Amino acid sequence: MKKYVTYVNSCAIIIKKLYDMTVLEWVNGMVEGDVRREKLLDILKNSSGPVSGSSLSRQLGVSRQVIVQDIALLRAGNAEIFATPKGYILYTQGPAKKYRRSFMVNHTKEQIVDELSLIVDNGGKVLNVIVAHDVYGQIQADLILENKEDVMEFYERMGSSKAGPLLQISNGMHIHTVEASSERILDNIERDLKARGYLVIQ
Structure with a gap:
């Protein structure tokens, strides 16, 4: 009986040590993750x-x-991180106040450069493109296009890829979030988009 009690006590000690180690590893993992995300x-x-990436x-x-x-996780914590084709960007507005507006537009693939150029030439920054999908709902891709050079680089990269523009899955209908x-x-951007026939009047 004494040997049995000793055996049970030994097992309890081992189980407690394993539990403590598991908790410690979990806590350390959480701390390491927080530190890594701060470094990121x-x-x-x-x-x-x-x-x-x-x-x-x-x-x-x-x-x-x-x-x-x-x-x-950082995005869930309200960090404004954009995933562009070139990589990740942490977006900061800086001291000057910025204004944003969403424009619903409709045009063909061949008109992409004209539409985006119209926006950046007016002083706008194209933050993203959003389309509605029957199955997946809203699909969003970050762009961060500030000037004509960005627009042309984006269009050339899209042309060299097997994947087409998102507007192809929504019959040309999509939304851009623009900052200025x-x-x-x-x-002015809204006026010119309307004049070109791109703006969808809701």
Whole structure:
């Protein structure tokens, strides 16, 4: 009986140690994740341009899947991180106030450059493109196009890819979120989109 009690006590001690180790590993994992995400934010803050997922993976010593998960968690915490074709960007507005407006437009693939150029030439920044899908609902892709050079680079990259523009899955209908330094600029963009026949009047 004494041996049995000793055996049970030993098992209890082992189980407690294993439990403590598991909890400690979980806590350490949480802390390491928080520290890593802070480093990730610092990298994006100090970068002069987009940072690719593979670059973040190398710098932080984790897989690209972990980077994707970290980005999702940071976004859930209201960090405004854009995933552009060139990489991730931490978006900051700076001291000057910015204004945003969403424009619903409809046009063909051949008119993409004209539509985007119209927006940036007026002083707008195209933040994203959004389309509605029958199965998946709203699909959004970050763009961050500030000038004609950005527009042409985006169009050339799209042309060299097997994937077509998102507007193809919504019969040309899509939404752009546009940012500008004044409401007047957004008004001018709306006016010109309407004049070109791109703007969908709701």
